[in-house]
Amino acid sequence: MQVSEAKLEGKEVYHIKGKGKSTGLLHLFFKVDDRYETYIDRTTVKPYRFIRDIDEGGHTKDIQIDFNHDTRTAVINDKKHNKVESMDIEPSTQDMMSAFYHLRTIVDIKTLKKGDEFKLPMFFDKENFDFKLKFLGRDTIRTKFGKVPALEFRPYVQSGRVFKEEESLTVWISDDENKMPLKIKAKLAVGSLTADLDAFKGLKYQFKTLP
Structure with missing residues (x-):
């Protein structure tokens, strides 16, 4: 995932880009090649455009x-x-990508309690619905950079063609003010997926690992 500052039709925005590709044996049986982009207002964190x-x-x-x-x-x-x-949308509607960025800005990691849930109005596939994210607790995970304190979340996704069930996705982000995505695990309709942070740059706060 990449985040950069940009302008869209004269508006100051953050341009967020994400890509996902299947590899190895999974790619032979179920090819996944996805590109997502969103342009969000730098102040309100509302999306202007979703691709x-x-x-x-x-x-x-x-x-x-x-x-x-x-x-x-x-x-x-x-x-x-x-x-x-x-189509009509709900007030303060988010798209699939802007929702995660918005939640990163409003979640106070210091007051988080296991079981806390967050809901946002989302527009996806020509449908308005409530996007839900549940905090599963604090964890320590191993990364290529060392052991990192992490926050574990469960986004509730649409089961069907790609995901096996509603609770198929788990996301870990760093337990610091960066709130940086570290790891994703998913149970797919065919096989499973694991994605780990490979590189980062331009963090606002120092990235710390455990001894």
Whole structure:
């Protein structure tokens, strides 16, 4: 995942890009090649634009969504089918990627208690729903940089084509003010996935490891 400062139609935004690819044997049986992007306001942390370009086991989508939070509408441009439509959204709606960034800004790690849940309105696949994230507790995980204190979360995802069940995804972020993603584990409809932090730069706070 990459985060950079940018401008979108004259607005000061953060441009967040994420990519996911299957490797090894999984790639032979269930190819995953996904690209996600979001442009969020630097002050309100609301998304202006969301891009989803995916290939999951031959199921492909190429969609751009532009959000207007003043009129509470989303314009969906389905580039694969050359179709554009507008739908109503909830106040302060987030997209799939901006939701995680938004939660990082509002979660106070000092007061977190096991079992705490956070909900946000989200718009995904032409549908408004509540995105839920549950705090599972504190942990220490091994990374290529050493042992790192971590916060373990459970995002509730849509079961079906990619994820095996609603509770298939677990995310660990650093237990410090960076709140940096460290590890992701997922039970997929076919096989499983593990992603570990490989590199980082430009952190605001010092990244600490345990002896």
